[in-house]
Amino acid sequence: MKYRSIxxxxxxxxxxxASTSLLATAxxxxxxxxxxxxxxxxxxxxxxxxxxxxxYSELDQxxxxxxxxxxxxxxxxxxxxxxxxxxxxGGHQSTPLVDDGxxxxxxxxxAVYRIDVKEPGKARIAWIMDPGTNKADFMVATNRSVTLYxxxxxxxxxxxxxxxSKADTGELVRTVQFDDPKKTHCTxxxxxxxxxxxxxxxGSGGDQGARAHIDALNADTGDSCGGPTxxxxxxxxxxxxxxxxxxxxSMGVVxxx
Numbered sequence: 001m002k003y004r005s006i007x008x009x010x011x012x013x014x015x016x017x018a019s020t021s022l023l024a025t026a027x028x029x030x031x032x033x034x035x036x037x038x039x040x041x042x043x044x045x046x047x048x049x050x051x052x053x054x055x056y057s058e059l060d061q062x063x064x065x066x067x068x069x070x071x072x073x074x075x076x077x078x079x080x081x082x083x084x085x086x087x088x089x090g091g092h093q094s095t096p097l098v099d100d101g102x103x104x105x106x107x108x109x110x111a112v113y114r115i116d117v118k119e120p121g122k123a124r125i126a127w128i129m130d131p132g133t134n135k136a137d138f139m140v141a142t143n144r145s146v147t148l149y150x151x152x153x154x155x156x157x158x159x160x161x162x163x164x165s166k167a168d169t170g171e172l173v174r175t176v177q178f179d180d181p182k183k184t185h186c187t188x189x190x191x192x193x194x195x196x197x198x199x200x201x202x203g204s205g206g207d208q209g210a211r212a213h214i215d216a217l218n219a220d221t222g223d224s225c226g227g228p229t230x231x232x233x234x235x236x237x238x239x240x241x242x243x244x245x246x247x248x249x250s251m252g253v254v255x256x257x
Contacts, residue, residue: 029099029148031196044098047145047191073120080108080141087140095145095191102126102167104148108141109133110157112165127170133157137181139208145191147199149219154199156188162201162222176222178215179203185210194219 027033029045037043037050041058049055062070078092096105101118112129135141138158147154152164152173160181164174178201179186185208193200199219203210216225 027100028150030150031194034194042098043100044096045148046097047095047147074123076113076115076125078105078107078113079111080143082141084135084138084141091142093142093144093189097146097148099148099167104146104153104167106143106146106155108143109135109138110143110155110163112146112153112155112163112170114153114167114170129153129155129163129165129170129172131155131157131161131163131172133159133161139187139205142189144189147192147194149194149199154192154194154219156190156192156201158187158189160186160188160203162188162192162199162217164222174222176217179213181205186213192217198225 033040034045035051037045038054038058044057049057081089081091092108094106096103098104098117101116103115103117104112105115106112110131110133114126114128115123116126117123141158143156143158148167151167153167153170155163155165156178157163158181160177160179162176162178163172165172178188181187185205186203187205187208187210188201189204190202192202197219199217199222200214201217202214217223218225
């Protein structure tokens with residue numbers, strides 16, 4: 001794992017929303033803040049904004065009348081766009097999260113960036129947490145976002161690791177191996193979902209033959225809260241079409257009914 005702090009101008013013009021002058025709420029990202037995420041329009045604490053997955057911002061500095069006047073404020077190059085293996089072209093699928101003027105974004109190889117966007121004209125990368133993943137283990141370079149919990153930025157990697165980094169320094173403090181991708185073809189690309197002190201992690205890799213499963217981990221310690229919930233084989237009566245619903249705040253699914 002490479003841990004380094006650097007200072008450089010960065011990120012995308014679309015992130016100008018994060019520069020709002022509204023009063024920001026400092027402090028740890030607690031369960032109560034996540035439940036009341038709609039009361040902090042200056043922040044974007046979850047992938048889909050809130051547990052209802054509204055994905056709606058109440059900010060009005062940018063609207064249909066002045067959107068045409070937007071200009072690039074700053075940019076940064078993220079890893080993963082070069083692609084690898086069977087997919088020669090990579091991409092960027094991560095939803096940036098914002099808390100009190102700090103933006104957190106993850107690239108396709110699982111490196112997490114904290115970018116200070118309080119003053120867009122002076123934006124800088126505060127730190128990068130590079131988990132040092134073996135890119136030869138990737139089928140495709142992709143990662144959809146991170147999760148904020150207390151003073152941690154929780155991220156996942158394609159080689160099935162769940163990582164806890166300190167939000168203020170980027171120091172990697174905990175790693176949990178979710179699965180063995182070499183045996184199961186499982187991978188992790190979706191941001192975990194925090195519910196109270198539980199971290200819900202959903203596996204990916206169905207296009208590689210992986211049998212998806214969902215685990216609940218203790219969000220503070222990383223300990224398992226019980227055995228994984230595995231989806232039944234295709235031939236099973238339980239594997240009926242339409243028996244799944246979207247997981248709020250993430251890109252995974254959970255069984256229902």
